[in-house]
Amino acid sequence: MQVFIQTLVNGLVTGCLYALIALGYTMVYGVLKLLNFAHGDVYMVGAYIGYFVIQWFGGPNHLSIPVPLLIVFMLVIAGLGTGVLGVAIERFAYRPLRDAPRIAPLITALGVSFVLENTVLLLFGGFQRSYNTTDFISDTNGIHIAGAHIDSVEIMIVVLTAVLCYGLVQLVDRTTLGKSMRAVASDREAAEMLGINVDRTIALTFFIGSVMAGVAGVMSGLEFQTISATIGFLAGLKAFTAAVVGGIGSITGAVFGGIFIGMCEAFSLSYISEKYSDLIVFGILIATMLIRPTGIFGRRALQKV
């Protein structure tokens, strides 16, 4: 029972992180019909920004400000940094290719991913770095349920993900920006003719998606501690799976898919085999795609964003 609940918690926490990254994939796919392969690397950059914020305020052992304030700073700075990065990527790499054949922006996305990953390698080296979270956030506090333990970082991840997702849904459903995003998603040309600023809408979509990735980067740094220049690819791939399993283009789908993938991974890690956990996740993806080629929420969600 203890193992079961602990696995459930682990699955939920990783699932939340995947969900946050998947939101960026799904939103960008909604408005541009583009698989943004560079998104995983944006997440990685977010994790690095968080690391340097810790160093900036004196390092894990000699923090010059209170821990809650530090976390707020990390989230805000990383979110803004990756948001600006996402907008820059859209502006300079994808916008010139709006009317090019479909394969061209895809290759550009691969190129951007290459450049981001190797730039980080060049600037900060190939070795792993650690947040050393346990030095400033004790991992013994938190909640105990039936022998399983949920520490404060994990609680924060789940709560923050829930808040962000709720905010995003409200944004898409209730605001003018959300309305124009939905309009661009359903028909870009028609939206442009109706006076919607398409460029601005797409840029803002990239901004929001990248902020989510940056926040996910910081939180995964706090939770798993080690970061390196290559963490983006696999995390991006898993998040991508999440977006697809949920039905790419659908926000609910991305969140559900993220948590689903997180659970699958956690349960196969603790109950089946560590070696095959990635393979199981990919197998689930392929099976889902074959049973429901548009993902679980793909058809029902008419509002594709």
Add this chain to the structure above:
Amino acid sequence: MPQIGVDEWVAQSGERRDQGTGWRRVLYELDTRVAWWQRLALAALLGVAFGLTTNNVNLLTVGFTCLLYAILSLGLNIAAGWSGLLDLGYIAFVGFGAYGYALFSSTALGTGGSGGVHLAAFISIPIVMIAGGLVGVLIGLVALRLEGDYLAIVTLFVGQAFVEIVNNVDPGTLGGVNGIYSLDSLHGFSGNVSTPRGLYFVALIVVAVLAWLLHLLDTSRTGRAWRALRDDPLAASAMTIPVNKLKVMAFSFSAAIGALGGALFAAQQGSVFPTNFTESILILIFACLVLGGAGSIAGAIAGGIIVWALEQMLASPTDAGYLFYGLILLTLFLRIRPLWKFFAVLAGIIVFGFVAHAIVGAISSSATAGHPGSSGWIGSAVKNWVIVPHDAIGYGNILFILVIVLVLALIRVEGTARLLLVVPTVYLAACCWESRLIVNPAITTQIMLGVILIVTMAARPNGLLGTRRVEVV
């Protein structure tokens, strides 16, 4: 030939623009007069001449790998170029071919490091190709239910799953992370191909034969049907084209050629490892195809050769220097017109550098104490021009960021401001190159490759030799 429904003058003006003037005209004339088999023969002759005259073993190996990438991108071209199926799992077929060859040419299937299966290459490679084609049929059948990007995603996972499988399943036979090693060289008919020159010629023959067969396929009914499928599957099926059959066929042909490439790769390397078949290699193959021009046989071959040649040049610091400065000069020359402005900018860059170097040197002598990373005549030419401090790493990192920002700014500004901005940008890029980029050739290669991909896609979304085509939305 004027197009139907288009004003005659407009139609002819398009034709005139295609013909161009001056040397472009000459090229155009040549281009229309030379038949495809003459081009193929000419290219093959050039290949043979290279193979016979070169005695440098490294160059021959580079030549082999160039041709290997040409084979791989020819295979990918069938699925991704002609039929428009975005197959991101292609690398799994390559890996399948390589592992298949390895199993049939090593002690892997034997017990205790002896025995095993040792087939002649002319038996094992066809087996591997047919088996690869059958796997392609399987994946193709799976892919029938999926469209467009969903296909890309599922195939991407097929590629990822392949690496996981060879890493984890049956380590006794497949070797896990250690792979399979000490493979037989290509052998058969009591002959044995193991020298770089021999391998080069094998690859050359394979490329030539493939190009010939693929050209026949391209101009056949099947080839036309594939292109119809790519442009509009719905319209194609309305015209009674068997869409499903063609999709499966495209997958299996592409897989068979991928497996052939994989087998040749395994034979040349003499070993196979899971890391040989990761996504970054797939990206490299896609880069070959897309740079050369998806859908064009000549483009796929040229792309393979160019990309690998670039990769090799970037790996050696001297050649990388030529490439870096050469590309900058070429870009400036092509983009800055009229000619006197180009020379003015060039002179501006040179003077700017010497002045900056003199000023900084006068303020602090340690700021210019470092040595440029380039050796040879480039190194001595730029020694008193670029600013390289004693401890160059941190300085180079800041410069790198600065250069990226400047280049992005360059794209935004127009006219005289752009000309003025070019001068410091190029100079700082040179400083960054000499102090930081050239020190880490492996990372620099990857960055340059990514940049080349992005720039090529922005400048020519259809590749170097690809034809422009209208997308029906």
